Amino acid sequence: MSRIFTQVQKKGLQSTPENGIIIDTADVCEKKKKGQLPMKKPILTGEEYFEKIIEGGYFYVDKTLFIKELLENKGTVTLITRPRRFGKTLNMSTLRHFFDVNRDSKVLFNGLKIMEHSEIIEKHMNKYPVVSLTLKNVELSGYKNSIDRIKGLISEIYQEKLYLIESLNEFQKKDFFRYCSKEATEDELQSALKFLTICLHAYHQKRVIVLLDEYDTPITNALTEGYYPQMIKFMRGFLGSAFKGNDYLEFGVMTGVHRIVWKRWKRNKKRVETSTSFFTELISAL
Ligand SMILES: Nc1ncnc2c1ncn2[C@@H]1O[C@H](COP(=O)(O)OP(=O)(O)O)[C@@H](O)[C@H]1O
Ligand SMILES: [Mg+2]
Secondary structure (H helix, E strand, O other): OHHHHHHHHHHOOEEOOOOOOEEOOOOHHHHHHOOOOOOOOOOOOOOOOHHHHHHOOOOOOOOOHHHHHHHHOOOOEEEEEOOOOOOHHHHHHHHHHHHEOOOOOOOOOOOOHHHHOHHHHHHHOOOEOEEEEEOOOOOOOOHHHHHHHHHHHHHHHHHHOHHHHHHOOHHHHHHHHHHHOOOOOHHHHHOHHHHHHHHHHHHHOOOEEEEEEOOOHHHHHHHHHOOHHHHHHHHHHHHHHHHOOOOOEEEEEEEEOOOOOEEEEOOOOOOEEEEOOOOHHHHOOO
């Protein structure tokens, strides 16, 4: 998307505020030169955080109605698979700002389409504890390195939520600190997201929204690096504990790269099975 926007900037094209569709207005450049056009919003490229885009006054195609769509079609887990640069991370950031009980997002969303739905704002805006995690940097050469990276990410999100400690019992506190200090074993790490939803629920008395960006990066990387079986096993536990049968989960959203169609020859080699998703095996575990 940013590439398109850069082209828009260079060529002096315009986009409609309603739908973001790019329109080539032939005389834009000419008018621009003559100073006959109003100042247009600058476009922020390579930046995916909703707050910075809005507060910095950067160009934003209003996609906030997907919050309404998500609430209407809410399953326990929504998986969004789209190609890179599609706006997935920015959307996740938008969700985090919208739902997070620890923020006050009214000003940030002021003037955006979702604000026209007062019942949604009243019922859902800043009403949920949110866990937000991206696995985008978990692409290392060995299985152990990847697990250590995940331990590091988990430690970061636990440390962000140290305020939860006061509502935990002594046993829970001990476990909480093990995640903070990266001491958790691999088995314990598989339960990290689930345990965090338990802690958040204990404090806020509300079920938790879990946002997981690039859930598939560790697995894609494991495939090329040769440790796919270990990683898929780990991820099944890691995602399964958070998203499957978790009573403390309000709902989850996971994003990943576009669906990769792959072909697996059956034993008799007569039939080619085509999976719509690369990670059918994983998803079926959820
Ligand atoms: N609704 C939007 N309005 C303006 N810029 C956007 C929008 N969605 C995405 N972008 C920009 O497009 C680029 C790619 O978005 P990103 O969320 O990183 O995509 P993905 O996570 O799918 O790879 C970023 O620079 C981001 O700021
Ligand atoms: Mg992204």
